[in-house]
Amino acid sequence: MSLSRPSRRQLLQTGSAALAVLAAPAIVRAQATKIRIGYWPVAAGLPFFAAVEKGFFKEAGLDVEPLKFAGAQQVMEAMLSGRGDGSANGTGSANLAIGEIAQPGLFKIFCTNPSNAKFVLEEFLVPKDSPIKSVAELKGKKVASGPGIQNVTLAKTMLERAGAGTIAVTELPIGQHVAALAAGQVDAVYTLEPTGTVGRLNGTTRVLEAGVVAHYILGDPMAPWHGGAASLTTDFIKKNPELAKKYIAAYAKGVEFVRTQPAEARQYMKGYTAIEGALTNEVPLASYMLYNEFKASDAAYFQKFYDLFTEKGIFEKKVTVDGLLYKG
Numbered sequence: 001m002s003l004s005r006p007s008r009r010q011l012l013q014t015g016s017a018a019l020a021v022l023a024a025p026a027i028v029r030a031q032a033t034k035i036r037i038g039y040w041p042v043a044a045g046l047p048f049f050a051a052v053e054k055g056f057f058k059e060a061g062l063d064v065e066p067l068k069f070a071g072a073q074q075v076m077e078a079m080l081s082g083r084g085d086g087s088a089n090g091t092g093s094a095n096l097a098i099g100e101i102a103q104p105g106l107f108k109i110f111c112t113n114p115s116n117a118k119f120v121l122e123e124f125l126v127p128k129d130s131p132i133k134s135v136a137e138l139k140g141k142k143v144a145s146g147p148g149i150q151n152v153t154l155a156k157t158m159l160e161r162a163g164a165g166t167i168a169v170t171e172l173p174i175g176q177h178v179a180a181l182a183a184g185q186v187d188a189v190y191t192l193e194p195t196g197t198v199g200r201l202n203g204t205t206r207v208l209e210a211g212v213v214a215h216y217i218l219g220d221p222m223a224p225w226h227g228g229a230a231s232l233t234t235d236f237i238k239k240n241p242e243l244a245k246k247y248i249a250a251y252a253k254g255v256e257f258v259r260t261q262p263a264e265a266r267q268y269m270k271g272y273t274a275i276e277g278a279l280t281n282e283v284p285l286a287s288y289m290l291y292n293e294f295k296a297s298d299a300a301y302f303q304k305f306y307d308l309f310t311e312k313g314i315f316e317k318k319v320t321v322d323g324l325l326y327k328g
Contacts, residue, residue: 033240035247036085038067038075041273043194044090044113044121044228044286049268051254060250062243066272072096072228073148079107079233086232086247089113089288093229093302094150094309097319107231110248110291110326111255112302114224117211119287121227122154123196124208126188127181135209135216136163141187144172144180150227153314155190158216175274181205194275194283201282217308218301224289226302232326248326255288291326299325 035057039045048066051057057064067084069075072092076099078084087096089111099106115121126132132141138159145155148171155169169190172180177189182204189195190212199205209215213225230251237244258265262285269275275283289298302321309315 033063033243035062035064035236035243036067036078036083037064037088038069038078038084038086038091039088039272040069040072040075040090040092042090042192042228043269043273043275043283045088045272046265046269046285047111047251047254047258047288048088048230049254049272050257050265051251053268054254054257056250056253056257057247060246062247062250064247068272071148072150073098079231082235084233085236087230089230089286090228091230092148092150093226093305094153094314095148096229096231097306097309097315097324098149100319100324101316105234107233107324108237108326109229109231109324111230111251112224112226112289113228113286114226114289114298115211115286116214116223116225117221120193120196120210120284121286122190122192122213122225123210124158124188124190124212125177125181125196125199125205126208127184128199128204128206130187130206132188132208134162135159135212138162138167138188139164141167142170142185143167143188143190144170144177144186145190146174146177146192147171149314151190153309153312154213154217157308157312158190158212161216178202178205194273194279197279197283201278213305218304223301224287224298225305226289226298227305228286237326252290255290258285258288292328294325 072095075087075091076095080099124135145151152169159167174191174195177191177195178199180186196207211221214223215221232244266280299321306319310318
């Protein structure tokens with residue numbers, strides 16, 4: 001049997017077919033690399049929600065799966081167990097640090113949601129007609145906070161530093177705070193927005209003081225409290241460096257969208273949080289800080305927050321903020 005020399009056209013067709021076969025596995029792998037991001041249903045997660053709904057992740061060729069959890073601790077536990085690849089904004093920074101202590105090198109923070117008296121997230125609330133005028137006047141009163149070690153530790157410390165003394169703070173789901181105040185079950189709550197806005201709109205509660213962590217923990221009502229953070233696990237970054245960069249860039253588009261078009265962005269809280277209807281336009285929006293926007297003072301305030309948890313024995317060892325920040 002004689003062998004004829006293949007024509008140029010046959011060579012081109014064969015080469016194209018071979019390239020298609022070689023390229024296919026890469027395409028399949030790219031499609032199969034799902035980025036699983038845990039989030040807590042709070043307003044601070046808005047850049048992530050917007051990036052999903054506006055298609056910023058899809059535009060970057062990313063397959064992002066939002067994972068809803070009841071609290072920040074569950075988000076961290078999912079990252080520890082390998083069931084999650086990162087966290088959205090709003091995830092408690094102290095909860096993340098506890099994961100870091102359990103597994104050093106667990107994650108890198110690339111965006112925080114700092115709050116203070118201007119960018120309101122946390123606050124003490126009292127019933128609308130309560131005679132209490134300051135946090136110091138909560139001495140001897142029944143006070144509740146959101147669940148979890150971060151909320152309880154902060155609430156107890158702030159009450160002490162405000163002059164209210166040592167109070168046994170009751171953990172209570174944030175969704176029950178307004179009802180508990182209205183029913184007289186507690187005299188005050190340390191809570192997170194949109195709780196204050198809900199109570200104001202239904203005429204049952206008022207804000208006693210906002211930006212309280214900045215005031216009583218950081219020493220300045222306008223200081224940035226980096227209480228929540230968006231992150232990626234170090235394992236994901238190492239295995240998928242290019243995907244990680246694309247993800248962070250797409251997330252940054254979500255941050256920019258919230259900054260520049262807040263009115264339009266607000267609608268994306270619906271479905272991810274309990275915030276909808278009139279509340280969507282009323283709830284305060286968080287501030288956001290990307291890893292490349294951090295100044296030395298920002299890192300110092302962040303470290304001061306973490307040092308409190310070391311001081312209180314919540315952290316088994318000192319956690320250094322600089323080692324947790326994504327460097328690009």
